[in-house]
Amino acid sequence: MEWNKPLPQPTPLSQPYWDGLRQRRVRLQRCGDCEHWIFFPRAHCPSCGSHKLAWHDVSGEGTLYTWTAARVPTLPEFGDEMPQLLAVVELDEGPRMNTTLVGVQPEGLQTGLRVRPVFDERPGSVTLLRYTSADSTHPSVIEAGQRPEAGPVANEPAAPARRIDVKDLAGLQGLVSEAFSGWSSEVEVTQELIDRFAELSGDDYWIHTDPVKARAQSPFGTTIAHGALVQVLASRMRIPMDWEIVGYTNMVNYGSDRLRFPAPVTSGSRIHARSRVKAVQQVKSGVQLTLEIHTHIVGHDRPSVINDLVVLYM
Template structure:
């Protein structure tokens, strides 16, 4: 998987801690007087001793405090909203800043018992996250693990069939309620660059990460709106019905196409839909499907597309 978020840069002092996480171990410093230390340093802040040793601990602890961040701490974290920022008090008494996984914001309570989750990232970094002791969340998030598949990726099931010539039945599909989410895909910088080369739109806000970090209001590069729209073909919408009785489907284009919010490079997107209208046309049945593409975790869509299809 692509990874666009900041990663740690170990120093000579902190390297054993990060090496421990790579081995799926939590390691802390302890001085000769028995005091535990965190963050890593050259001397004990309690007694001043420089006789420090790295020791493996369980990593278990309790939730000391937390914040549910509904505005991303960096643009690259847009697809992780809300961020569950936490301070964990380990059983050894030290405090570690982390994020919670496998828990809903409404379930979080100060004092809950927590266990470590080792989040492997592409390259050589492993991050330490936490989840509830009783959670069924895995203890390791592998770097090559795919994001959770949505209902669209579930085993195939028999869908109700609707004849396109049965206008009342087709109009019964119209709804204000959106479908479940599709699968999710990552909009990488490589993908953005390829689209820029193909389309000729190589404006720096899309293709120059360093300049975008300095000058862009988004703090990072963003995908072209047209690219995000085109990626719809890679998102498998969880259809709740099957239209039958037609010889051909014509894509009539869009009644409305809007790009309300940007998609930062490296974020994941998914989509959902609703049937907006069904009309009898001269040559068949015209269906307008509103498709909304969102950055994962964001309420506001990045693309709104009222796609018009003619069943003939």
């Protein structure tokens, strides 16, 4: 997995801490005079002023001191991690450190929760320290090419879909609703996928295909996907629907009544979609159903694509 996010820059003072993480060890400084544990790395003890500091391995375990779910990315590169679970962990030795949580759901978090370290090796040059709950099944190491696992989600069996005959116009019109479906499966919009679409479509404008120039000159700070690409990726998402239309001979995509791209999708983002039946009407050639599909970056409230897709059943 390509890493497109800022990385920490170790200093001579902090290098032993980062070297420890590369070895999958959490290391803290401890004062040789007053035995005070120290984090962040420093040249002298903040408790007694002594310079007799030494590095020691610790378990890295502790408790959740505080946390928040960030739903607006601080930088465009973090758009694929929304909602980002920002946290402060209090280590068993006493120091507190800022981190992010993986393998948990916001609903299951509370202050005082026991947590354990997760070594995130995906950046390659620097290993990052994240945390998960002590009883989580999330692995202790996220290796290059992997994503952090989501927290546990209840796996309830899906109810059988309602079958509505295409000739039952009243039944079909009963599907019209202001409420949207649940979220679909997720699709990752990688730079490779964007590049392939650019080659296929002929739209190789630098805002899509040149990460270096986009980082320097684009208002988004990175490359973005073509709106048309995000639109067609809806075909790869499984949107949960509790209904099924039967009894027709052919079904065709008749076009779109409305197509908008309200928000960009930055490279590396994960997207998902939901839908609602907006309208149903009898036409000369059959029944026309308008399905309003909203595609979002995961964790973002504003949709990236709004498509009123018209499907003709004949």
